[in-house]
Each structure stands twice: as C-alpha cells, then as structure tokens.
Amino acid sequence: MMNIDAETVKKVATLSSLALSDDEVQQYQGELSKVLNFVELLNNLPLGDIDVSSPADVVASPVTPTISAKDKTPFRQDVAEMPLSREALMSNAPETEDGAYVVPNIL
Amino acid sequence: MNTVAIESKYEVVLGLEVHVQLNTASKLFSTAANQFGSEPNQNTAVVCHALPGALPVLNAQAVESAIRVGLGLGCEIARYTKFDRKQYFYPDLPKAYQISQFDFPICGVGEITLSNGRKVRILRAHLEEDAGKLVHVGAAGLDGSTHSLVDFNRAGSPLVEIVSEPDMRSKEEAKEYMMMIRNIVRYLGVCDGNLEEGSMRCDANVSVRPWGQAEYGTKAEIKNMNSFRSIERAIESEVKRQIAIVESGGKVIQESRLWNEAKGETVSMRSKEEAHDYRYFPDPDIAPVHIEESWIEAIRATQPELPHEREARLVKDFGLSEYDASVLTEFKELGDYFLSATAFSREYKILSNYLQGDITGILKNEKKAIDETALTPEALAELANLTAQKDVSSAIAKKLLPVMLEKGGLPSALIESLGLKQLDNVDELKVIIAGIVAQNPDNVAAYKSGKDKLFGFFVGQTMKATQGRANPETVNTLVKEALDA
Numbered sequence: 001m002m003n004i005d006a007e008t009v010k011k012v013a014t015l016s017s018l019a020l021s022d023d024e025v026q027q028y029q030g031e032l033s034k035v036l037n038f039v040e041l042l043n044n045l046p047l048g049d050i051d052v053s054s055p056a057d058v059v060a061s062p063v064t065p066t067i068s069a070k071d072k073t074p075f076r077q078d079v080a081e082m083p084l085s086r087e088a089l090m091s092n093a094p095e096t097e098d099g100a101y102v103v104p105n106i107l
Numbered sequence: 108m109n110t111v112a113i114e115s116k117y118e119v120v121l122g123l124e125v126h127v128q129l130n131t132a133s134k135l136f137s138t139a140a141n142q143f144g145s146e147p148n149q150n151t152a153v154v155c156h157a158l159p160g161a162l163p164v165l166n167a168q169a170v171e172s173a174i175r176v177g178l179g180l181g182c183e184i185a186r187y188t189k190f191d192r193k194q195y196f197y198p199d200l201p202k203a204y205q206i207s208q209f210d211f212p213i214c215g216v217g218e219i220t221l222s223n224g225r226k227v228r229i230l231r232a233h234l235e236e237d238a239g240k241l242v243h244v245g246a247a248g249l250d251g252s253t254h255s256l257v258d259f260n261r262a263g264s265p266l267v268e269i270v271s272e273p274d275m276r277s278k279e280e281a282k283e284y285m286m287m288i289r290n291i292v293r294y295l296g297v298c299d300g301n302l303e304e305g306s307m308r309c310d311a312n313v314s315v316r317p318w319g320q321a322e323y324g325t326k327a328e329i330k331n332m333n334s335f336r337s338i339e340r341a342i343e344s345e346v347k348r349q350i351a352i353v354e355s356g357g358k359v360i361q362e363s364r365l366w367n368e369a370k371g372e373t374v375s376m377r378s379k380e381e382a383h384d385y386r387y388f389p390d391p392d393i394a395p396v397h398i399e400e401s402w403i404e405a406i407r408a409t410q411p412e413l414p415h416e417r418e419a420r421l422v423k424d425f426g427l428s429e430y431d432a433s434v435l436t437e438f439k440e441l442g443d444y445f446l447s448a449t450a451f452s453r454e455y456k457i458l459s460n461y462l463q464g465d466i467t468g469i470l471k472n473e474k475k476a477i478d479e480t481a482l483t484p485e486a487l488a489e490l491a492n493l494t495a496q497k498d499v500s501s502a503i504a505k506k507l508l509p510v511m512l513e514k515g516g517l518p519s520a521l522i523e524s525l526g527l528k529q530l531d532n533v534d535e536l537k538v539i540i541a542g543i544v545a546q547n548p549d550n551v552a553a554y555k556s557g558k559d560k561l562f563g564f565f566v567g568q569t570m571k572a573t574q575g576r577a578n579p580e581t582v583n584t585l586v587k588e589a590l591d592a
Contacts, residue, residue, distance in 0.1 A: 015384060017196050074394060078168035080133040080140035086148045089156050099147040100242065100256035103198040107249055 002036045004029050110347075113354060119346050120323055121281045122273035122312040125288050126266045127298045128237065128305070129172045135236045135265035136163030136206060136393070143304075147258035155239075155259045157201035163392055165190075169265040170213065170396065172297040173234045174406050176267050177214030179291045179413055180229055184403050188213045189395040190234075193385045198257050199239040207235035207268075209387040213398075214267075221283050228272040237264040273312060273323060278342040282335050285309055286437075290414045293439055302334050309338065313345045315353065324349070325359040329373055331366045341366035345373045417442060425455040434463050440477045441467070444484055451488030454495045461487065461494075465508050473512075481515030490518045502575035503527050530577045533585065536569070540582075540589045543568045554590055565590065 009028050013020045020028065086099060095102040134141050137154035153161035177184050191209035212233035219227045239262035245253035269288060275281050289300040289307055300307050314326035329345055332338045344366075349359050364373040412420070414436050421432035421442070435442040441462045448458050462477075466487075470477060490507065493499040499507070499518065506527055507518050522528050530536060543565060544551055554561040565586045570577055 011384075015194070015386065074164060075167035075170070076133075076138070076164040078132045078166050079138070080142075080150075081138040082140065082150070082152055083138070084153065086146075086151065089151060089153065089158070090148060097244075097256055099149070100258045101148075101198075103255050103257055105252060106198060106241075106243075106255055107252075 002033060002040060004032045004036065114347070114350055116317060117315040117346075117350050117353070118318050118320075119276055119278075119342075120273045120314045120316060120326075121275040121278075121342065122326075123269075123271045123275070123281060123284060124310045124312070125269040125271075125285060126308040127176060127269065127288070127292050127300075128307065129169055129265040129267060129297050130299060130306075131166055131168045131172065131265055133166055134263040135166055135169050135234065137263045139263065141264050143260060145260055147256065148260060150260045151262070155201070155262045163206065163390075165393060165396065166265065169234060170398075171402075171406060172265070172295075173213050173232070173267050174398070174403060175295045175297055175410065176269070176292060177217065177232055178403075178407055178410055179295050180214070180217040180219060180232065180269065180288070182217030182229060182232055183215035184398065185211060185213050185215060186398050186400070187211060187395060188398065190390045190393045191387045192390045193235075193387055195385060197238070198255060199241050199262070201239070201259065201262065205236060205238065206390055206393070207387075208233035209389075211395075213396075219284060219287055221280055221287070223280070225274070225276070225280060227274045227280075227284055230270045230272050232267055232269040235266050235268055237261050237266050273314070273326075278339045278346075281311060281342055282339050285335065285338060287414070290437065290439070294411055294414055294417070296411060305333065308333065311338065311342055311345075313342055313349070314359070315346055315349045324353070325361050327359065327361065327373070328363045329366055330363060330376075333368075337366060337368055340368075340371060341373060344371060348373065414439075421445075425449065427455060427459055431456075431459045431463065435459060438467075444477055444482075444487065447484035448488040448491070451485050452491045454488075454491040457491040457494050458487065461491065461504070461508070465505060466512070469509055469512055480512040482512045483515065486511055486515070486517050493518055493522075497578065497580065498529055500529065500575070500577075500579050502570060502579070503529060506575065527576060530573050531581055533581065536573075536577060536581060536585050537589075539572050539577075540565070540569055540585050543572065544589050551590065562586065562590070 006025050006029055009025050009032065010020070012032075013025070013028075090096055090099075090101065093101050129141075131141050133139060134155065137152045139152040139155050140150040142150050148156075154163050174184055176182075188208065189211045190206050192204040193207045193209070194204040196203055212231040214229075214232035216231070217229035219229065221227060239257055239259040242256040242258065243249050243252035244256060245251065249255075271284065275284060285307075289302075292298040292307070293300045298306055302308070309332060311329045311332070312326045313329055314324040316322070316324040327345060327349070329341050332341045345364065352359050363376045365376055366372075367374050418429075418432045418436040421427045421435055422429060425445075427435070435445050445455075445458055445462055449455065452458060466477065466482070470480070490499060490504060490511070494501075494504060499522070503522070506525070507521055510516070510521055510525065511518065547565075547568075550561050550564060554565075566579070566582055569582045569586060570579070
C-alpha cells in the first residue's frame with residue numbers, strides 16, 4: 001500500500017500553482033493514494049526479464065501485442081500550414097491586445 | 108596581493124549548453140510556419156496554443172536536421188529516442204510543459220577539438236520545442252510592467268540543445284567552442300547561426316576552483332548572453348564574482364543568474380528551488396522514435412562539407428596558407444566565393460587576398476554580405492587573372508572593386524568604360540617623372556646624399572599624377588633611372 005503524505009500533496013500543489021486548504025490536502029492525500037495504488041497493480045504483471053530501459057523490447061512483448069516496434073513512428077512531413085486563422089485560434093481568449101494574449105502582471 | 112595575482116590562484120571551469128534553432132519550414136510538433144518577424148500569433152496552429160485535444164505530430168525534417176548536427180559533432184546517434192514533458196509554469200509556455208528529451212536523447216556523446224588542442228566532450232544533444240515570447244507593457248522590462256502580451260510565433264520551434272561536459276578552461280575557449288558550433292550548423296545548413304536574432308543561444312555553467320583541486324567548485328548557470336562579446340564579458344564578470352566570494356570565505360550558491368548587458372554583471376534570478384523540479388515523464392502523446400540505421404547512413408552520405416574539412420581542402424588542393432584557409436573557412440560565404448571563382452582562375456593566392464583584404468573592407472563599410480553585392484565569382488576570377496598578368500595594379504583594383512561590388516560587370520569592360528587602363532607607355536611616363544624630378548630638387552639632392560627612403564616619394568608622386576593608373580613596376584624602373592642619372 002502506498003500512502004502519500006501531506007507534505008507531498010502540498011509540494012505538488014505548489015508546483016501546480018494550486019492553493020489548497022487543509023481539508024483539501026487531506027482529501028487529495030486519500031484520492032492520490034488510491035490512484036497510485038490502482039496503478040501499482042501493473043507491478044503484478046508477469047513481465048519476466050524484460051529490461052524496461054530497452055523499450056523496443058517492451059513494445060514487442062506480449063503485454064502490448066498491438067503495438068509493433070519499428071517503422072511505425074508517425075512522422076509529419078515538413079510542410080507549413082495554418083488551417084485556422086489567428087482570430088479563430090484566439091476566439092476564446094478573455095482578453096487580447098494587438099494580436100497577442102493579455103496576461104496579468106507576472107511578478 | 109593584487110586582483111590579477113588573486114585570480115591566477117583559481118582555475119576556471121566552463122560547460123556550455125548551446126541551443127540551435129533549426130530552420131525547418133514548420134515547427135517541431137505543429138504545422139505552423141517556423142518563421143519570425145510576423146504579426147503576433149500569425150504563425151501558429153492549434154498545437155502552438157495548446158488548445159484542448161490538439162495533438163503534436165513529430166516533424167521528420169527536424170529529426171533529420173538533429174541527426175545532421177549530431178553527426179557534425181561526432182556524436183553517437185540513438186537508434187531509439189523518445190520525448191518527455193518538462194513541466195513548469197510560465198505564461199510563454201501554453202501547455203505548462205515543454206516537450207523535450209530526458210533519458211533517451213537523439214544524440215549521445217561526441218567531441219570537438221579547439222585550436223589549442225583542448226578536447227571538449229559533448230555529453231548529449233537533444234531535440235526540444237522553444238517557448239513563446241512575452242512583451243511586457245508599461246515598463247522597459249518585467250519589473251514594474253502592468254501586464255504582458257503573449258506571442259506564440261516562436262512557441263514550438265525546433266531546437267537542438269547541445270550540452271558539453273565542463274571541459275573548457277577560459278572564456279576564450281568558450282567563445283571558440285560556440286563559434287565552432289555556429290560554423291558547423293551553418294555549414295550543415297540547418298541554422299543561420301545568428302546570435303543577435305536568437306537563432307543560437309547559450310547558457311554557461313561557470314565555476315572556479317583552486318589550481319590542483321580535483322573536485323569542481325559549485326557552479327552557477329549564466330543565461331541571457333546574445334553575442335560572442337557578451338559570452339566573454341559575462342563569464343569574466345561571473346568568474347570575478349565567484350573568486351571574490353571564495354576569497355572572502357563565502358560559498359558560491361548553485362543558482363541561475365541572468366547576464367545584464369547594460370550593468371555588465373550577472374544577477375541572481377532568485378527562482379524558488381522547487382521551480383527546478385521539472386517532474387519529467389514520457390510524453391504519452393508522442394510515440395517513441397525508432398531510427399533506422401539506413402536513415403542515419405543516408406543522412407551521413409549527404410552530409411555537406413564541414414568547416415575543418417573545407418579548411419584542409421583549401422590548403423591541400425589550392426595551396427593556401429593555413430591562415431588564409433582558416434579565414435576563408437570562418438566566413439563561409441567568402442569561402443564559397445573563393446571556390447566558385449576557382450572555376451575561372453587558378454590565381455588562388457590572389458583570389459584569397461582580394462576576398463580577405465579589399466572586399467572584406469568594403470563589405471564591412473557597407474555592412475553587407477558578399478552575396479548581397481553585384482560581384483560574380485567570374486568577375487572576381489578575371490580580376491585575379493588580370494592582376495597576375497600585371498594588367499591591373501593594386502591601385503587600379505582598389506578603384507575597380509567598389510564598382511564591381513556595387514554595379515557588377517567584368518573588370519575588363521570596366522577598365523575601358525572607367526578609363527582605368529594601365530599606363531604602360533614608357534615615353535609618356537618618362538615625361539611625367541622628369542617633371543616631378545625637376546619640381547623637387549631638394550628631395551633629389553637628399554636622395555642622392557643617401558636618403559633612400561625618398562625613392563618612395565617619387566614613386567608616390569608619379570602614381571598620384573597618373574591617378575594610380577601607372578604600372579607600378581614600370582614606374583619603379585623609370586624613377587630609378589631618372590634619379591640615378
């Protein structure tokens with residue numbers, strides 16, 4: 001069982017620029033621990049001797065049989081296109097000025 | 108002890124992180140044009156704005172250019188590479204993470220040898236995307252601004268970050284290393300190498316230690332140097348600062364510092380320690396990249412000539428001195444002109460002299476690059492040939508070249524139209540020289556009494572009287588005859 005302590009939750013909150021109340025810290029401690037424990041299940045998979053630092057082996061393993069390793073890197077050719085106008089791209093911005101987003105004073 | 112003596116007690120240790128902006132048509136993960144100087148946000152697409160659901164797709168050309176850089180630096184090229192998210196909050200980063208490479212960079216270890224023989228090891232070179240640009244309103248900088256404007260034109264542009272080991276030992280070595288990388292990427296054609304416009308940037312890791320100490324001192328990372336001069340000045344200033352701290356019994360703090368060009372000093376960025384916790388993890392939006400051996404070989408087979416290869420060729424195939432070869436290599440366009448002109452002239456030394464001397468001088472005055480002038484390699488070659496045949500003197504060349512650069516045309520035609528044909532007529536020159544001798548009896552007497560230097564006076568007067576058109580060799584002979592008569 002993994003349990004996240006309050007300090008870790010506070011640190012992650014700071015890194016994410018989130019302000020949490022003490023109640024919320026406690027709440028997320030429980031929720032994040034649950035998430036980690038759920039993911040922890042992966043450690044029970046019978047992976048044998050697969051070297052995780054050699055991901056080509058990982059993708060070729062039966063665990064993820066639908067992904068083939070080679071020649072499948074989806075590349076894009078180097079062609080410049082702008083399918084949407086600047087106005088369309090920025091239409092949800094709360095505030096713009098001279099074609100740029102406006103953000104509050106940073107310091 | 109004076110400052111110099113104190114500073115000589117310390118060894119400077121430098122490592123550089125060089126960012127090279129690749130000149131692809133589109134961005135690293137977005138179809139938007141990789142181009143600057145446009146209206147804000149004009150070169151953007153959904154990925155650049157991090158609109159919900161927008162998915163990055165890797166630009167094959169950026170990968171190829173990164174491999175070219177790696178091969179040019181003698182780096183190992185990865186067969187397997189992947190992309191990771193580097194997370195931090197800043198308004199110029201719309202996703203709140205930068206797509207970079209953490210544990211599987213595209214290029215592994217390499218090495219560059221400086222002119223003094225110092226080998227600088229390269230730890231790695233990886234691909235990553237650039238951030239956007241902020242304009243702070245209401246003040247000269249961030250300090251005191253009322254709000255900021257965010258422009259994502261640069262966001263997502265492909266960068267190759269080249270990380271060196273701490274192998275450099277002086278600011279001069281750091282500058283040379285940077286210049287060598289700039290020249291390599293320019294020869295490769297993957298970046299214009301313009302520091303002032305930001306297409307190449309570098310951060311320097313600076314530390315000092317007493318001579319003989321095995322461990323490195325604590326380093327500071329210096330940012331915001333945008334010219335070769337500022338790289339040298341920033342390192343010099345930071346080294347002085349660190350030595351002063353150590354000498355007074357203090358400890359250098361590991362931190363990032365901004366170079367302030369106007370104040371001539373580095374200033375702490377005072378960023379919170381935890382801001383450096385980037386929480387890298389593999390970007391699940393981008394599949395790992397498997398680079399086929401055949402792709403690497405195809406790139407290797409089409410690598411352009413590298414600076415050190417060209418330099419060697421200029422010496423070996425054209426008999427230039429190592430100095431001439433290094434200058435023509437350093438300034439790639441001059442070297443290109445030289446090589447093109449060799450198709451029309453075998454006067455290699457003369458071609459090289461014109462390019463490095465008169466032509467470079469004019470270009471500096473006019474603030475132009477040679478390919479922005481009307482001079483053709485063919486015209487330059489003809490000038491070299493005429494010079495070798497002694498039909499054009501250096502004085503005449505000085506009159507011809509500005510016109511050739513400004514308006515173009517072959518020197519043979521210009522000599523006619525500008526009336527610069529060399530004056531070779533012995534009888535005509537004799538009359539002129541006799542006149543000068545007659546007008547300067549004092550100098551003649553002084554010359555005859557042993558003031559040999561005055562010979563130059565008479566030659567100079569003759570050249571002046573002929574507007575520089577007289578054949579210098581003929582003038583030398585005739586002046587000698589006249590004075591010794």
